[in-house]
Amino acid sequence: MKEIIAAVDFSDVSVPVLETAVKITQALGGQLHLVHVVEAEPTYAAYGFSPDDYPALHEIQVESSSRAQIKLSKMAEQSGLAGVQTKVVQGQPLHALLQYAKEVGGEMLVLGSHGHGFLSSLLLGSVAEGCVRKAELPALIVPMKKSDDS
Numbered sequence: 001m002k003e004i005i006a007a008v009d010f011s012d013v014s015v016p017v018l019e020t021a022v023k024i025t026q027a028l029g030g031q032l033h034l035v036h037v038v039e040a041e042p043t044y045a046a047y048g049f050s051p052d053d054y055p056a057l058h059e060i061q062v063e064s065s066s067r068a069q070i071k072l073s074k075m076a077e078q079s080g081l082a083g084v085q086t087k088v089v090q091g092q093p094l095h096a097l098l099q100y101a102k103e104v105g106g107e108m109l110v111l112g113s114h115g116h117g118f119l120s121s122l123l124l125g126s127v128a129e130g131c132v133r134k135a136e137l138p139a140l141i142v143p144m145k146k147s148d149d150s
Contacts, residue, residue: 002025002028002029002030002031002107002108003030003031003033003104003105003106003107003108004021004024004025004028004030004031004032004033004106004107004108004110005033005035005097005100005101005104005106005108005109005110006018006020006021006032006033006034006035006110006111007035007036007037007093007097007109007110007111007112007127008034008035008036008072008075008111008112009036009037009112010036010068010071011112011144012144012145013112013113013142013143013144014075014112016112016142016143016144016145017110017111017112017142018034018075018078018079020110020140020142021034021110022079022080022081024108024110024140025081026081030107031083031085032079032081032084032085033084033085033086033087033100033104033106034072034075034076034079034084034085034086034087035072035086035087035088035089035097035100036068036071036072036087036088036089037088037089037090037091037092037093037096037097038061038064038065038068038088038089038090039090039091039092039093040090040091040092041057041058041061041090061090065088065090068088069086069088072086072087072088073086085104087100093127094127094130094131094134097109097111097127097131098131098134098135098136101135101137102136106137107137107138108137108138108139108140109131109135109137109138109139109140110139110140110142111127111128111131111139111140111141111142112128112141112142112143112144113126113128113141113142113143113144128141
């Protein structure tokens, strides 16, 4: 069975990513995994602090993960596919996605591109670009649809 991984960030490009991943999953008779990455909690030790010194940060992390799981579950229902796997992972987005893909034997990544341009990608990095460069499996990049007035 083909393991298709759709990475969503809940932005406007997430719906086209889901639609594309569903089509691919149906065409290949595969299993769809919906994944969202929550950035890891800050490293406290380097500054001489522990997570107990800033409990609000931990609470925000837990709440973010909980809300993401609820959103993923709703997207799984909207997909119309049975047995969609959902997973919230923590870490740096590119590394976390590639690690998850390896863990589940992913055979294709589907993710969106926000189309911010070269300078933004250069300064901020791009998860989509990183997946194309570093993934050991095919990565399909779904572009954000441009509005008619742009």
